[in-house]
Amino acid sequence: MDVRARTIRWFSLSLTVAMVAVAACDKSAPNCETGLCPSGFACNPGSGLCEVLTTPTASTSGLIGRLSAVRLSDGQLGVAAFSSQRGSLVWMRESQGDWQPSFLAGPAASAQEPPAGHTSAAVTDADGLVHIAWRRAGDATLWYGVQGPNGWQREQVAVALPGTVGAALAIGMWQGTPVIAWRGLDIQNVRVAHKVAETWVLETLPPPAALPGEVTAAVDLGRSLALVVMPTGPAIAAYEATRGDLVLAVRSGDVWNVARLAGVDTKTGADQGDVGMPVAATLGPGAELVLAYRDRQNDQVLLTRAKSGVVSHQLVMDGQRADDTHQTLRSDVLGTALSVVVLPTGLAVVAAQNASTMRVQIAAERPAGGFVSYTVPGTLQGWPTLVTQADATAACLWLDLADPAHPGAGRLQRWAVPRGGQ
Numbered sequence: 472m473d474v475r476a477r478t479i480r481w482f483s484l485s486l487t488v489a490m491v492a493v494a495a496c497d498k499s500a501p502n503c504e505t506g507l508c509p510s511g512f513a514c515n516p517g518s519g520l521c522e523v524l525t526t527p528t529a530s531t532s533g534l535i536g537r538l539s540a541v542r543l544s545d546g547q548l549g550v551a552a553f554s555s556q557r558g559s560l561v562w563m564r565e566s567q568g569d570w571q572p573s574f575l576a577g578p579a580a581s582a583q584e585p586p587a588g589h590t591s592a593a594v595t596d597a598d599g600l601v602h603i604a605w606r607r608a609g610d611a612t613l614w615y616g617v618q619g620p621n622g623w624q625r626e627q628v629a630v631a632l633p634g635t636v637g638a639a640l641a642i643g644m645w646q647g648t649p650v651i652a653w654r655g656l657d658i659q660n661v662r663v664a665h666k667v668a669e670t671w672v673l674e675t676l677p678p679p680a681a682l683p684g685e686v687t688a689a690v691d692l693g694r695s696l697a698l699v700v701m702p703t704g705p706a707i708a709a710y711e712a713t714r715g716d717l718v719l720a721v722r723s724g725d726v727w728n729v730a731r732l733a734g735v736d737t738k739t740g741a742d743q744g745d746v747g748m749p750v751a752a753t754l755g756p757g758a759e760l761v762l763a764y765r766d767r768q769n770d771q772v773l774l775t776r777a778k779s780g781v782v783s784h785q786l787v788m789d790g791q792r793a794d795d796t797h798q799t800l801r802s803d804v805l806g807t808a809l810s811v812v813v814l815p816t817g818l819a820v821v822a823a824q825n826a827s828t829m830r831v832q833i834a835a836e837r838p839a840g841g842f843v844s845y846t847v848p849g850t851l852q853g854w855p856t857l858v859t860q861a862d863a864t865a866a867c868l869w870l871d872l873a874d875p876a877h878p879g880a881g882r883l884q885r886w887a888v889p890r891g892g893q
Contacts, residue, residue, distance in 0.1 A: 531883040532876070532880070533554055533556035533877040534554055534870055534881050535555040535870070535879070535880045535881065536553045537552075537808070537854050538551070538855075538856045538870070539551040539552070539591055539603075539856065540593070540856045540857075541594060542861065543599060543601070544598075546860070548565040548860075548866070549563065550593075550883065551591045551593045553588045553590075554574075554579065555877075556877070558577050558578055558579070558587075559575075559577025559579035559584075559586065559587065560577055560587055561579070561588075562575055562593075562603070562618075562623075570883065575603065575605070575616050575625065576616075585610075586608070587605060587606075587614065589606060589608045590640055592604050592641050592642040593642065596644045600617055602616070602618075602642060602644065603616050604628075605640075606636050606653070610633050611656060612627060612634075613627070613651065615628050615651065615666075617649075630664050630673040631653065631664065631673075636655075637654030638654070639694060640652065640653035641653075641696055641697055641698035642698065643698045644700060646665075648665065648667065650663065650698070651663070652696055653693070659690070659691045659693075660693060661675070661692050661707060662675050663675070663705065674727075676692065676707065676709075676720050676727055677720075677727055677729055678690045678729065680729075680730065680737075682737065683738070683739060685740070690718075691713045692710070692718060693709045693710070695749040695750050696708065696709040696710070696750065697709075697751050697762070699753060699754050699760065701758050703721065703724075704721070704722030705721075705722050706752070706760060707719070707721075708747070708750045708752050709750070710749070711731070711734075714742065715742075715744065715767070716731045717746050717775075719732045733773075744768050745766070746766045746767070747764045748764075750809070752811070753813055755813035756815065759776060759778040759817075760776070761774065761777075761811060761813050761819060762776075762811070763811035763821045766806075769802075770789070770790030770805045771786055771788060771789050771806070772821060785842075787842050788806065789805070790805035790806075803827035803828060804827045805824075807823075807824045807826045808823070808824035809822070810855055812859050814863055815863045816838070820833065820834070821842075821857075822856070822857050822867050824852075824853065829851045829852060830846055831846070831853075832844060833845045833846075833847060833867060835889065847867055847869065853869065855869040860887075864887060865888040866888065867886045868883060868884065869884055870884070
């Protein structure tokens with residue numbers, strides 16, 4: 472066969488393969504399969520369609536650790552994360568299907584800065600401005616930034632002494648200004664800073680009341696924590712490591728009311744398990760407090776709602792699964808990272824890390840009651856976070872850890888949770 476004939480045959484074969492791929496997975500196909508989409512397209516298991524493949528920018532790859540996502544005033548999403556490639560805190564703003572990055576801290580923001588932003592938390596205010604708190608791990612300091620018209624305005628939170636800021640932190644908006652909670656390494660307790668004018672006011676959470684039979688109420692509080700702002704003031708859910716309990720602190724006026732919420736019978740002092748590490752929090756309609764937390768001993772994820780003085784607990788995920796090969800039950804390490812949102816309909820959605828399978832699992836509340844479970848499409852996944860979208864549905868953002876170009880780090884991904892648990 473001469474060169475011309477071989478070339479024609481190769482071209483015909485290539486065209487045939489491409490046509491088969493398009494036929495197997497074009498935009499009108501009801502069910503596409505990974506690997507059968509034409510060049511420039513990727514299969515979206517959620518929709519069953521081949522969709523245009525967007526090449527990730529450098530800012531969305533090489534990420535590691537917890538994500539903090541918010542919905543912006545224009546309905547788009549914003550995400551704060553740590554870039555392990557750049558050793559820096561990156562803010563990614565959604566724009567026309569892509570992410571526009573800006574660096575807040577670390578050498579990518581200024582060549583003279585040490586790495587920063589391993590842990591961060593973001594919130595938006597009533598005017599749509601983004602506020603971010605972050606930790607610089609090298610000297611365990613706390614930092615704060617707000618996005619203004621001329622870029623990010625940053626400051627070190629001076630009331631948090633160097634060397635005392637732990638990895639767990641959260642931020643909210645209270646009385647129009649930021650409030651930040653973090654674990655104090657020097658006291659093994661939660662500290663809170665609220666900005667008043669140009670000054671940060673520092674507080675320390677009081678311990679919960681001593682249990683029956685206890686002489687003192689020594690605590691190790693805040694290895695995991697979450698913060699929301701209720702009409703009366705901030706509410707902080709935190710893990711208490713001495714007994715393995717979930718503690719809730721709610722500020723009313725100038726007083727913090729602190730109590731053990733789960734993990735112990737407060738009337739008898741009887742232990743009821745190791746719960747609350749980690750914990751996630753949000754508010755539902757009518758300022759309903761909603762908490763998602765892990766039961767470590769049973770590998771379960773529970774949801775607690777507190778409204779009008781009534782507290783209810785629900786099991787939403789269970790790590791137990793059948794092993795058909797060995798005809799036994801196994802328990803996955805479920806819930807090592809958590810996120811929760813409540814949709815405008817009042818339905819809750821919970822995302823959990825399964826550390827045994829390295830997958831993200833989601834439980835979405837049904838309108839008729841109960842939860843429906845999903846496993847987010849993908850392979851190696853980490854650090855899920857949920858956010859409510861402009862269309863009143865939930866989106867899950869997570870890191871795809873299967874990127875061979877960045878071993879040990881991940882690429883930002885997004886998955887739409889089916890509407891209404893259907």
